[in-house]
Structures are given as structure tokens and as C-alpha cells.
Amino acid sequence: MGKKSARINKIYAMQLATIFIGFVLFGFSENIKGPAIPRIQFEFMLEESQLGTLLSLNALGYLIACSFTAYLTRVWGLQKVTIAAFAAMIASGVLIFYSHSFSVFTGSYFLMYIGNGMLEIALAILGARIFVKNAGMMMNLVHGFYGLSSVVAPLAATGLMNVTVNGYALDWRGMYLAMLSLSIVPILFALFSKFPGDATKQEERVPLKLLVRDPVLWLMVLILTFGVVSELAVGGWLVNFLEKAYGWDTVRASGLLSGFFVCFAAARLLLGAATDKWGFAISLIGFSAFSAICTFGAILGGESYAFLFAASGIGIAMVYPTVMAFLAKRYPNGSDVAITFTVTLMGIGSVIGNYLIGWIIEGVKNVYKADAQIALLRGLQAGYGFIGLCAALCAITGILLFLYLRKRGEVI
Template sequence: MRAAITAVLGIFALNGVVFGSWAPRVPALAAQIGAQEGSLGLSLLGASIGMIASALLTGALCARFGARVMVVISAIGGCAVLPVLGMTRTPLQLGLVLFMLGVTVGSLDVAMNIAAVTAIRQSGRAMMPVFHAAFSIGGLVGSLGAAGAASLGLNPLRHLAIAAVFGAVMAVVFARRIPVEDLTARTTDPGPKKSVVTRPVLWLLGFIALCSSVAEGASVDWSAFFGVHQRGIGEAAAALIYAGFSVCMAIARLLGERVENRWGSQRMLIGGSTIGALGLLVAVLVPVPAFTYIGFALAGLGLAYGFPIALEMAGAAGRRADGGGGERELGFVTTIAYSGFLLGPPMIGGIAHVTSLPVALGVAALIAWAMAPLTLLASRARRRERQTHQQAVESVTS
């Protein structure tokens, strides 16, 4: 079991390396293609569209073939696409390449989270935040590499090619040990079957993950750009804003198993949303470079639990009587969450174009706080669903 957990941790880290490598180079890519806030936001839209396009389908494919197959295909594909970003010369080209990267990263994200749910069930540990901590650590490694590449004057093509080779090696090392569910051991649940689309709890969990993805995406996509253009920070130093965000998110997630065992998922989500919103507000309201780092660091702490806990709860909502299941539920919630990555970049870019980037990030802070009331609604919906399901099982049994 330890080897399986290590493999899942490694794949999460790989996904973080991919994100952390290209996101801090957004200022360099923007200069390379001659884009401003509005056109850059539209280019970033490509990644979100690709992620949404692949999320729901990947859940169904994992249910049929297992998560390991999809992890291998998507991880290698993402590493192959990454260096192509450095070859783009127009906003349209950047958007198309980001679409391809989004397809591979989105597929990997769903597959690795399904593998994580399997590992959690087999080990009996509440490790979803810890797995996502590996993503944050990978993001830190990628962002530090980006900062180093920028300080050395490496162009995005050369830097991202190096990152792709590193990621491909990680994929080969870890993928074969990814845990998979026994697809031949499924039993029939006597309870009623519902489409994922008709279950309110999944919509609410999806909206929680969506709010988290908008706020996190705003931090990932715009933190370095904000530091350069709003606070006068150099590109290499601005890349460290995202590094600080990733460090704090990783720390919070590494402590996630203890926090969840002590406080429960509901308190984690409510408290985290409040801290995340406060951090973004500090970054945009205090016009001092030091508080830019502090604000995004607080945002990393607060936003650490939104996405992983929502996915953990989605997997639990789809668990069958035989102990398996949850692939389609997790894919559905992930698809809604990725709508945040779809809406976030053009929304933040559009608001920044009409008003200013600080105002746009202030809107992201309000969206982060919205996770708190949504968590309360999701908890109530889950309790009602369990009661209805139990009554149906008792009726069939009797």
C-alpha cells in the first residue's frame, strides 16, 4: 500500500510541476505574443476549455478501463505538449496550444484523483489534502524552476523543454504503481440509481470546487502579472509570489489529514474560504510589495482545502455497496470545477480591462468566500440524500 500511495503522490507532484512551470512564465509568454490583459485572458481560456472537454469523459473512461491507463496516457501527453508553448507567436496560437495542454492536464487531474480515492479507500486514511499537497509541492518546484529560468534569461521554449523531460521521467517512474479498483468485483447496490445531473449535492460540491478553482486560478494566472505591473516587482522576483502561494498551500494540505480528523470537512471548507478571501484582499488593498507576497501566501493557506475536500466528498457520494464507485461523480464535480478555470481567466482579464487588476482580484476574493455558505447547503443536501437512500434500501429489503 505504501508504494501505491507514493505513486499517487508522485503523479500529483508531476501535475503540479507542469502547472508551476508554465504559469509563472505568463509575463514572458505575453511579451512573446504581444498580448495585453484582455487578449491574454482569452488565450488562457484555451486551457480551461480543454480541461472541461476532457474531465467528464475521463471519469467514464476510468470507470471502464481503470485510472492507471488514463494516468499514463495523459501524463506523457502533457509533457509532450508543454514545450510547444514556447513556440507560439500570437494569442491565437497560445490559446490553441493551451487547449491541447488543458486536455491532457484535465484528463490527468481526473484520473489521478480517482486513483487517490482508491488509495484512500484501501488505506482507510483521509489523505486527499495530502495528495493535493504533492501537487502544490510540484507547483513549487515548477515555479522555482521558472524563476531560475527567468533569472538566467532562458526563453520559455528552452525552459519548458527541460521541464517536460523532467516530467516524463516522473511519469515513467510512478505510473505503473498507481492503485486501481478491481473492476471485476463490482456488486449491485439495492438502492435507487440516479443520474449525476439530478443530484443536488453534486451540483453544490461542484460549485464549491468551482469557487475554489476561480480563486486559485486567479492566483496562479495573475499573481506574477500583478506583481510586475501593479507593484513594480521584477519578473524573477514576481515568480516567487506564486512560489509562496504554493508553499503555504502545500503546508496546509500536508496538515490536512490531521485537520480533517480533528475538525471535519465542513469546518475546513468554511474556515479556508474565509482565510483565502482575506489573503486576496490584503494583496490588492495594501499597495506595498511585501504585502503582495503575504496576501497571496494567506490565499494559498485558505484555498488549500476547497478543491480536494470537494472531490473527496464527491467520491464518497458515489461509493457503492461493494466499496468502489465514484468515478462519474468525481468527473462530474471536476467538470463543474473546471468551469471556474473557463470563466476565471476571461472574467478576471475582462474586469481588469474595464476597471483594474486589483478590482478584478477583489472579485475573486468574494468568490472564494462564497464557498462557506455553499458548504452548509451541501452538507444539508447530503444528509437528505442519505436519508432517502436508506429509506429506499429498507423498503427494497422488506
């Protein structure tokens, strides 16, 4: 009995190592591009439109990976899919290193984001299967490691690009190769582990056609979409808002954005246990409402309340991992399908949401076009107000979810 227990603990430790290191590497691969992009643009002499196309591969690769990862999980098993995701990242690092034409580099970059998309789905499914107890705390904790690595990634990338090995400067190609090659570590842990659920028979799994009849799943799609739009839009629009609305310099504005990410990572690391204590539905309502209040307070309060932009990260950080924990609890035999379905629709919705922000800014600017400065300020306020509105809609949808579940005695 003791040997069996020790063996189970060893397997669980390897599963934990796979998921925690996986999220760290996921954060690295997503966020090392910042310092590398200017060098890539200079070397390939890219126009802004070409650079935009390159970066759009992020969303495209992510959505494509979402479309087939759940299917591969059912056919190959989660262990093989997880290893394949890490292997794709290593292969992309090698191809990026040897890419000397823009077309080859574009294909290599696209492969990296296919691997990223597969990895995010695979790690979410793994978390759903192994975090049976304290799911909310553990989901937020592992996603907190993604947040920490996201903070460290640009600094690590900058440092590596300046390293010289045997007279050869790593630059951006060597940096990508070095960072992505670290994926070999979780591959080794995954190889010597067993992933729960891989032995589950197909007939025991809940089919998608049955899941989509559940109104709860569609409410979760809305909650996740509103939450992720509000989360991701901050990275794209906060610095722009502070520089143009308040005249801040780039260093000061970037510092506040860093403050947002610090609050974001700290919340996931420290507040995950609260989601288990309060319940997932109540947590989604409370945290997203807090984010909305902070965002609107920062906009309406003016420059002196700008710190609330950073504080909003505390609330919005909790939405994604809490939704993953909810899906794991509600659909124990169909978590892979439920997660893939929800995340795929969220990806489409988040693309639309970020386009809407730009349209709102331009539309409001046209209303106040008689005064260019006022037009710019009102446009930026309206655009950023949409970010707060998404957080508020996340809370409102959470209320609808809670009422629906309470009526049926199914509150999680």
C-alpha cells in the first residue's frame, strides 16, 4: 500500500511539474517577442502592414489549434498531445534560428503559435483533470506562474540577445532557440508520467451536442469573452491612453502597465483560495465587478486616480482560471470538449472586442472633431470605457449564471 501511495505521489508530482513549468514556458513564448520585434523588422525590412500580419498569426494559430486539440486529445490521449505541443515549440525555435527569409520565418512563427494554442488547451485540460480538490486555488496558482513569467520574459529576452557564445552573438534568433528549447524539460516530466482521463472510454465522455444544449456553457462563453477582452485590451491600450490623454512619457506609462501586471500576477497567486471559499459564480461576479469599478473610477477620476487602472488587474486576473475551474467541476467527463468549445468562441469574441475599441475611439472623436484635443480625450475615454464595460458585462452575466444555477440547486 505504501509503495502504491508513493508511486501515485510521484506521478502527481510529475503532473504538477509538467503543468507549472508548462505555464512558465507558455508565458515566455508569448512575451519574448517585445524586445525582438524591432530587430526582426529591421533585418527583414518589414513595413508596418507586414509586421501586423506577422503578429496576427498569434490569434490565427491559437484559433486553429483550439479547433483540433480536443479531437487529438480524444484520439492520441492528453499525454501525447501535451508532448506534441512542447515539441512543436522546440521545432519552431530551430526553424526560427535557421530562417533567413521572411517567408520561412513567418512559417516558423506560425508553427510556434500552433504549439502555443495546443499547449494552452492541453494544460487547461490537464489542470481540469488533476485539480480535483481546491480547483479554484490551483487553477489560479498555475495561471499566476504564467503571469510571473510574462513579467520576466521581456527582460530575459533582452539579456539573451546580448549574450555572446564563442564569438557568436545570439541576437533574436539564438534567443528564440534558447528559450523555446527549454520545452524539453516538461517533455521529460510528461514522458515519465501518466495523465488521468486518457484511459476513459469514448462512450463515457459527454458529447459536444449534449454540452451545447446547456445554457450554462453559453453563459460561460460570454463571461470568458467579456473577461478576456477586458484583460487583453489593457496591454494594448493603457500606455496609449496615458500618453495621449494625460501626456505621460513612455517610461511612466509603461511603469503603470507593469503595475497592472504585478497586481494581475499577485492576485492569481494569492487569491485563488477565495474562489473555492466563495464559490466560482460569486467569485466571478465579485472580481469582475471590482475590475469594472476600478476602471470606471480611473476614467472618471482623472489623472490623479490613474493608479486604479493598475488595481483593476486584481479583479480581471481571476476570471480566466476561475472559468476553467468551473468547467472542470461541472463537466468532469467532458472538460476537454467544454474547455475547447468555450476558449475557441472566446478567441473569436476577443478579436471582435478589440476591433470595437478602435472603432469606438474613432467614432467618438468624430463627434467632437471641432476641438481636436477634446475629441482625442473623449475618444480615448470612450474606448477605454468599453474595457470597463466588458468587465461590468462579465459581472452581469455572472449574476445571470448564479441565478440560473441557484434556481436549480446547482451552484458551484
